[in-house]
Amino acid sequence: MVVAVDVHKHFGNFAALKGVALEMAEGEVLCIIGPSGSGKSTFLRCINQLERVDRGAIWVNGELIGFRREGDALHELSDVELARQRLLCGMVFQRFNLFHHQTALQNIIEGPVTVQRRSRAEAEEEAMTLLARVGLADKCNAYPIELSGGQQQRVAIMRALAMHPKLMLFDEPTSALDPELVSEVLNVMRDLASSGMTMIVVTHELGFAREVAHRVAFMDEGRVVESGAPNEVLGTPQHPRTREFIAAVLS
């Protein structure tokens, strides 16, 4: 489903990614952990082309992301082609990023109606089903400012799902939440994982990673240092940096 080979990304002189390599299968749930500044979020954003990779390549669902290959040349895709390609992935942000001027329902139907040109009635019906699924049907006419962080994040997840993506990307989805609101968001993600959705989750919630992930990857200084089954990486880490990190988080 996702293949990343030798992915590099620079911001000015700072090398955020120094050759990330990764492969994951359909239906797999991958949690990426690691210290801040290790490139986890940058890698996630590269998959969705919110950042352009400088070297290497990423394939999603067999499609080369962000470029068109002609011989040995990679041509950058146009704005319209990139927009179409982004439909492969749904993305959930740390700070929710719901559209402030739209209600919960409007947020969810915005993509289906404006981008996918589905009928409003059909999109609204599906959106209401999605909202009911996360227990927010009664909040359909609420503006984001009237919702708690946990509620906003649940709406944001449904906004991404409404586009029927092949892959869901989560960029630290619970880091901006009050502690008592974390579990309501994790529950939604747990349900989503058990429904068979392919997911990449950048997170600091090691408990969630241990329980839900099929695989955990530990990133440090722009590389994947170690990856494997959750109880291997989190329980018996092989690399000293992983051991250090997990000890620091758990203490």
Add this chain to the structure above:
Amino acid sequence: MSEASNEFSTAHLRHVQRRYYGRWLAATLILAAFAFVVHAFATGQIAWKVVGQFFTAKAILIGLENTIIMTICAMALGIVLGVLFAVMYMSPNPVLKNVARFYVWFFRGTPLLLQLLLWFNLALIFPVIGIPGVLEVRTVDLITPFVATLLGLGINQGAYTAEVVRSGILSVDKGQTEAAKSIGMTRLVTLRRIVLPQAMRVIIPPVGNEVISMVKLTSVASVIQYSEILRNAQTIYYANARVMELLIVAAIWYLAVVTVLSFGQYFLERRFARGHGDRQARVAPTAVEAGA
């Protein structure tokens, strides 16, 4: 013991409001000054009957209509150009960006009156306009006082509005654009559906201010013979020498139009404050505060 309990009992205490002597004094002085001015106008060389008589004179009403039409047309042109050039200014395309920079630099950098005269005298540089051999029009026929005023005011306004729109776009969080991209929106759709609607909250108050300013700026067009209200008032007082009376008529009409517009602005601001809590929405209308 009883003394101590007296000291801390509050039942017999009462609150006395602070007295604002300064405010009373200032209000008295202002009222006195106001009365003086009113008295001067009432007993001065002003025939109030003439003011009443010309208040609804046909020429004045036509002038009023022309003023309103020009305000609407010039402002519409200004807003369209403003949005266009603001978007160009923020485009990653360096050609568009520099064209927009030049536009703002030029039209903000020269006086409006001078621009009006340039448009009005365009025929001196381009005697004919059009596609040679296909469609050609003599410039003097095309650039009427109306067209020259519209171009002058509208294009000048666009340069200012572009800066207002740009600051509005900058006020929208980058996360909104990223979320829009992530659901497959192109740059232009993101702008239209997500960024501009939210930027409106920041854009409306200054643009409202500029509409009000525009009502009065149209009077500058009197120098190129556009028959707006001030010019028509002047035409009348050249004939009957009632200068003050006709200027007062024009002033009252300007105030009336601006007052109505201030209310319109209040309701527009409320509409676009959606999703940002109620506080901004309840701000009272900023009546007649707009300087030119």
